[in-house]
Amino acid sequence: MAIEILRREMPVARISRAMHIPRSSIYYRKTEGSGNRKSRISENIEAEIIRLSAERTTYGYRGIWTLLRNSGIHVNIKTVRRIMRRNSLALPYAKHRNRTRRKDLTKPDNINILWETDIHYVSTVHDGMSYLMSIKDCYSKKWISYEFSKTCTAKDCIKAVENAYMIRFSNGGIHNLILRTDNGPQYISRKFRESMKLLGIRSEYIQKHTPEDNGDIESFHNSLKTDYIWVNDLETFEDADNLMKYAFNDYNKIRPHSSIDYLPPDEFERRLVEEDGFKEKFLEERKRKEEKRMKNRIERKRRLKENVSLEDEISVQN
Secondary structure, three states: OHHHHHHOOOOHHHHHHHHOOOHHHHHOOOOOOOOOOOOOOOHHHHHHHHHHHHHOOOOOHHHHHHHHHHOOOOOOHHHHHHHHHHOOOOOOOOOOOOOOOOOOOOOOOOOOOEEEEEEEEEEEOOOEEEEEEEEEEOOOOOEEEEEEEOOOOHHHHHHHHHHHHHHHOOOOOOOOOEEEEOOOOOOOOHHHHHHHHHHOOEEEEOOOOOHHHHHHHHHHHHHHHHHHHOOOOOOOHHHHHHHHHHHHHHHHHOOOEHHHOOEOHHHHHHHHHHOOOHHHHHHHHHHHHHHHHHHHHHHHHHHHHHHHHHHHHHHHHO
């Protein structure tokens, strides 16, 4: 085989990177009885994984594993992935592209430091287009409030913010709260800006043509479409309104979020307030993951350069 010939000339690691083959595949030697191991997972757990996958069709293996963990069933995440793949329940891998880093944007270190808002269009069969104005906390990922309407004016957007204000600051005490928005006509209108000043909320506008700077609310809208809107037939405005009420409760109380340790936002905020040391532990873990991502990014760039030079070397040898 070509691989056996190359192994005499260069390390297996370089062959693996150049040919995009895992090193385990190069080293692998089939032995008698391999592939006939009996599963150590009970049939009840496997049945529960299949049931949850059928119920939550838009969830990947991480989401199903989190639902199991939060319900008290402890199983390895790789086991969940294997069972879902075996039963053709796994979702295709989604790779995020074109992400940017902006150092001049506010980075919250607690709840009620930074909110984001935007407008999402919800189509119905008989009543046409409806509009959802949502407010989201960028630290806890909580969907604080929303306004769902057949109109899309500055007044509707103000009402969504006022609802969130009444929920979070019913007794006053607002301090240095920032609301990040895009440059839509509703948000740059005089009425909206004056209302934010009266509420004591500072506005932060992203640059034009940079929706990634409003990434939390954009990601939220994508989840809303994938998990709730696209899997339901919305005939009328009332159907859509009822779905928003269900989604609001499910998103905050049940749906796990990867960036807050796979907890629902309500549970995350509860632990943040009630458990000593939870915030410090969470911030430390988030910093560790961020450093790991940066290290992996640098390593991928280095390997890419090596692969280019290695492919040139192999082509010369051939």
